Amino acid sequence: MSLPTNAELNAIGVLRRRLIEARVLAPVLDALGTRFGRDEVLAVARDVIVALAHEQGEELAQAVGGCSLRHFEGTLDRWQADDALHITVRESAPERFAFDVTRCRYAEMYRELGIPELGAILSCNRDAALIGGFNPDVSFTRTQTIMGGASHCDFVYTLTRATPPTSSIRTV
Template identity: 40%
Template sequence: MDHSDEVAISHLQRRKIEGRVLIPFFGALRDKFGEKVAREVIDQTVQKLAVEDGARWATAYGPTTASLRKVVQELWAGGGGMDVDIVAESEDHLDFNVTRCRYAEFYQELGLPDLGVQVHCNRDHAMVTSFDSELELRRSQTIMEGAACCDFRFRRRG
């Protein structure tokens, strides 16, 4: 497939565009089928997209913690998407905190942080399964949910 006509945009811009489509779509689903079904459909769709992203990024960057750091710094934080502080890193783990999240700011400005958690934050656990099936993510808090930072802790299983 020829992608020569595509315009490069930041990951943040891509997520904002997706959000502007998903928000009214979610509203239409909710009005027609109810809150529960609408959230189930959004969850299934977002999880599928996240798995596809993880596999694509693993192919492009390689499935290592060092490569995951590049994804975080170049894609997620690229274009001003978020401010990231790397806490610790080795072949077996990657620990970082997000101290400012413009993805969260976008959903909070719209008054929809709960939808932001669902369509943005909840991608991370599904993404890591296809990026490297030996890695797992633990995160106890997010800015989207009102915390001062997001605490990402990726660990190799075993």
């Protein structure tokens, strides 16, 4: 039996995937936190999830055949599937891509599960690491999140060093 790829897993929708992950991880993190200290356990979980997101960013660049901001912009449908995010694009250029998330069903889901404090760890913390894996020459800025109580999330991706247009993707 071959294991499914991340792309195949995402076919069920990232929102549904995060729901499945959260329903398993929340009780495991609670039990480990009781035994070993919640702050330490959450720090380890955060580090693991960030590392996974970085790897997934590399895989995503491979899957879409490039690592430009245009390539990245073309991947947003994965996170929007199942009406998971409402996005308003503020800027779309080869060297800068900025958008606001005005509705986040991920945040709503974590609240409904009674684990809003885990939402940032299980979802929001992936964003910077994902783009770092996708293209290390892109910087990521976000000053607020719906998960953190703001009215919207403000995402800004900026190309910090020109990626040759003919370059497909870097090898890992």
